[in-house]
Amino acid sequence: MQFFGGSEISPSPPAPAASGNNAHMLYIFNRNGVCLLYREWNRPLKTLSSQQDHKLMFGLLFSLKSLTAKMDPTSVEKGNLGVPQLPGQGCSFHSFRTNTYKLSFMETPSGIKIILVTHPRTSDLRDSLKYIYNLYVEYVVKNPLYSPGTPIRYELFNKAVDQYVRGLG
Template identity: 70%
Template sequence: MIKSWIAVDLAEKGNLGLPLLPGQGCLFHSSHTHTYKLCFMVSPSGIKIILVTHARTGGQHELLKCIYNLYVESIDKNPLYSPGTRIRCELFNTTLDQYVQTIA
């Protein structure tokens, strides 16, 4: 089972506006216990994507990049989204659910 959350840390916006390829300039971190594995990615713009998976699940860097790309396409490029506010986008929820089901 995979659960994901996206959080924005407005204090750490660092490299906003710099043209980067998807996943480029991102920091990846992971930690695990005997029951779960926690992986997270911090994008250059401060977006944090967190995955909690089974402890034996392999590396999740590519999965985190794909979820970040979904975020960029459905949230970040949406002119109606106000950065720093709670994400309420049915397109993002549906797309993320469909993507997770293809890998589960």
């Protein structure tokens, strides 16, 4: 599978092991914290407005990135807690799990952040996140009508993401 570039989308990676409908929510943020896409499939309880939810999720990612960089046992440069880091700088996290969900995270060199919230028993989703990013590049970035930084409203992209994510279960 190609992570960057290329003109065709490789076959989707094998579905991670778990049972039932795994996917709950998908977020795609740009480097400035703008939520470009939010999709949900299996979220029975909604407690926040969408704007509050997006701010909370982006803040969580910011805090976790800062915390993991500060706790990195291999780096002499610890920086200050709360200071933004560039993509690829310091150590990073890929996922965390609670008793009710698993959050998987990927950040691209351009600062695009993809978050997939799934069932807690879902296995590693790094290849799945890369595949979703490839869909984003093919259907959104390469679309001459797309204006960077605006919400993604392309039916073909949404259908491709929905079809892939539903297949994770």
